Amino acid sequence: MADNVTPRVRVPREAAAGETITIKTLISHPMESGQRKDGDGNVIPRSIINRFTCEFNGEMVIDVAFEPAISTNPFLEFEAVVPESGTFVFTWYDDDSSVYTDSKDIAVN
């Protein structure tokens, strides 16, 4: 079980119709790879975010599979075209079956 997992997202509040915007996401997470051993020589079990998705008004924008080599506190930046006002929903899936979500509204004018 990962402690202190907090998702953060930055999305512009407004955009022009059809504009390409930049979205930045960050989640604090140890991303324990499962390759390391503790002081007694026992393997520290893998505990990572294994999937990240971003949806806009129910439509999938990006669906990413994370592997153990992804760094701690994974930061993701990507672009999306915004056709209309709506809501971005971000979801992170943890190995321990926890699911973290965040959402941001954007107004198109």
Add this chain to the structure above:
Amino acid sequence: MKKTLLSASAVCLAMAVPFGSVMADENADLIINGELEITVRAPAPAHMEGSGISEIMSGWVFRATETQAFEMDDFENPGMIFTEAAIDAWNTVEGEAGESCASCHGTPEDMAGVSAVYPRWNEGAGEVRTMTTQINDCRTEQMGAEAWDYDKNDMLNMQALLASVSRGMPVDVAIDGPAAETWEMGRELYYTRTGQLDLSCANCHEQNYGNLIRADHLSQGMINGFPTYRLNNARLNGVHSRFRGCVRDTRAETYSVGSPEFVALELYVASRGNGLSVEGPSVRN
């Protein structure tokens, strides 16, 4: 002959490219979040006269463009994650007195300017205190809580939070009066060669800053950006741990974290940065 010359210049070009990618933009200016101006170059303080350094520079100046960019936006600065954990600790009541940091000090923002003047002489205690020893004094004496370990997570998080609210303010540690003795001791340590490699701080950070030591681009060794998030180990790093790393690299037995020697060295090195902005939590490689 002509062919030899040609191939020689081709080698030069090939070498220039990888270096180019790790070298910094030494003329860049640091503005955080597009609004907070950070002084990364300043005239050297008076006490550095004769050192050969007329302009002091933050370590940020020496880092690669990509590393520099991390620090220009709080969202991308991984060090800022740790300040959020510290805000929780700030408001958490701990210890027998039933107090939190907030009970006496209000909000973290009320502590703006504190990081800029530490290490600092404490009259009551009759010693130079670092942020670490001062925070721990609060914890043990005022809160009745357990002291945090030097340069470990909780402590570094809190120091990062306190540094972050002072960002942009000039470092201004006092070196005269009762602190002078400790400061002199720090200066002596700075110029003392140690280890099998027989190197002092000054050999790298005063006489050779800007040069490469193997793949490392030597900075002036300023500590205005501490605690520092290092891409190297993906966590916050304290000043004394950094000192340890440096002394170890000279192949010497190091002083321990929190030792009087490192406190003195911290005061001296901080005073070399008088005039630069507080920059922590900074991002370095």
